[in-house]
Amino acid sequence: MAESRAAHRYAKALLDLAIEKGIVEQVHTDMQLLADTCEENRNLVNLLQSPIVSHYKKFAVLRDIFKSRVSADSFSIFEIITKKNREEILFDVAKEFHSLYNDYKGxxxxxxxxxxxxxxxxxxxxxxxxxxxxxxxxxxxxxxxxxxxxxxxxxxxxxxxxxxxxxxxxxxxxxxxxxx
Structure with missing residues (x-):
């Protein structure tokens, strides 16, 4: 339950930032890419949830996969979550962002x-x-x-x-x- 609340807070902050900067569609596309990648590649989700893999290595994998494919603002949420040692909620953040985006767009x-x-x-x-x-x-x-x-x-x-x-x-x- 705590992960769900945290994912919601991160997703809400990202949506607010995207609205403020006028990049909602770009960030939505980026979060959809993250969600689709996690759905298609269970190994990525397992890696992000693994307590054995260091946070540095998790961030390195995220950087290699997404740095050139998402906007700097979207990638910043990856950095923040990784620095807070909460990589296991990234997939949930992407799903929650999609839900908040749908509410925002009606x-x-x-x-x-x-x-x-x-x-x-x-x-x-x-x-x-x-x-x-x-x-x-x-x-x-x-x-x-x-x-x-x-x-x-x-x-x-x-x-x-x-x-x-x-x-x-x-x-x-x-x-x-x-x-x-």
């Missing part, structure tokens, strides 16, 4: 799970559902395929879930029958 993130790949028409219908539910006109829709749903969909909007899957309906029917 973007609603939603996830839809279906039994098949969604086409553009259906994607737009899901986005309209999210807009109707939240009032936010900009929607970032993450799509997943799960054939275990049998049919239908599950739409996750923040902490709200709309389960219109066949599997969900069967489970609700089972619960109702077991209560009777």
């Amino acid at each position: 973007v609603q993130v939603a996830e839809v799970i279906t039994t098949f790949a969604v086409d553009e028409t259906l994607r737009n219908q899901f986005k309209q559902m999210v807009t109707k539910s939240t009032g936010k006109t900009t929607v970032e829709l993450k799509e997943k395929v799960d054939t275990g749903l049998i049919g239908g969909f599950i739409l996750q909007i923040g902490d709200k879930q709309i389960d219109e899957s066949v599997k969900g309906k069967i489970n609700r029917l089972k619960q109702q029958m077991s209560k009777a």
Whole structure:
């Protein structure tokens, strides 16, 4: 929990700095690069979280990977976090920054799970559902395929879930029958 609060504070400070300097989009791109790199390379995350690897070596790895690929302002957060010996929260800072960025820009993130790949028409219908539910006109829709749903969909909007899957309906029917 302490890591989560610390990641939020660092991400908030970085967003405030980016807003002040007018470089929000650049910093968002940089933090997305960090998050994507961490998601694709579990070894990097393990290295950053390892108590055995020195902070100097962790910073050297970060410098080699990101120094030429991110802005100086974004890289400064890497330096600050490394100097504070908190490298293990860098990935969380990047994810938290994305969340704060979405709030700042008025973007609603939603996830839809279906039994098949969604086409553009259906994607737009899901986005309209999210807009109707939240009032936010900009929607970032993450799509997943799960054939275990049998049919239908599950739409996750923040902490709200709309389960219109066949599997969900069967489970609700089972619960109702077991209560009777």
